[in-house]
Amino acid sequence: MPEETQLVPEEVSAPVEPGVSRLEEEGDIAADYLEELLDIADIDGDIDIEVRNGRTYISIVADEESDSLQSLVGQDGEVLDALQELTRLSVLSATESRSRLVLDISGYRGRRNEELAKIAQDAADLVSGGQESVALDPMGAYERKIVHDAIAELGLESESEGEGTRRHIVVSAAH
Structure with a gap:
């Protein structure tokens, strides 16, 4: 009679290997999720993972500028923000x-951070x-x-006002 083989289901969350930080594990899980997404969408891209300042940064880049990668950014980064949230949910x-x-x-x-720094500087110039x-x-x-931090570095004050999609920053002189 053949010997019976018992199948043991895989654990949903594999234990962290010794020496692997939580942020590195987070990066690996996110990269796997994004790689699968790129495969399903038939989009070419390389995934880079970097851990700095207590955060995991994941970048998707292509050898040549690809329209398909641009479609993952969307207008004003809306698709990118949604993908970032889905990736965070995958890690969770x-x-x-x-x-x-x-996610970038x-x-x-x-590029957007540079634009935001310019927006902050222009507002600061008007207040000054x-x-x-x-x-x-x-x-x-x-x-x-990002804008609040830039305004604070310029020695001015800023606060967020409004609700939901209308939430915005108001810049004023320091009191």
């Missing part, structure tokens, strides 16, 4: 802990030139954080 489901990972595609976040306050266009939480 595998590790049972929330992730603060940042084709350097969009870096005598305007009482400057209300900026609505933006998401991630972008508001």
Whole structure:
């Protein structure tokens, strides 16, 4: 009689190997998720993982600038933000802990950060030139954080006002 083989189901969340940090594990899970997504969508791209300042940064890049990667950024980064949230949910489901990972595609976040720094500088110039306050266009939480930090570095004050998609920053002189 042949010997019976008992099948043991895989664990949903594999234990972390010694020496592998939580952020590295988070990066690996996110990269696997994104790789599968790229395969399903038949989009070419390389995934880079970097851990710095207590966060996991994941970049998807292509050898040549690809329209398909640009479609993953979307208008004003809306698709990119949605993919970042889905990737965070994938990490949450595998590790049972929330992730603060940042996803970038084709350097969009870096270019956008430069634009946000310019927006902050322009608002600061108006306030320094005598305007009482400057209300900026609505933006998401991630972008508001970048602008708040830039305004603070310039020695001015900023606060978020409004609700939902109308939430925006108002810049004023420090009191």
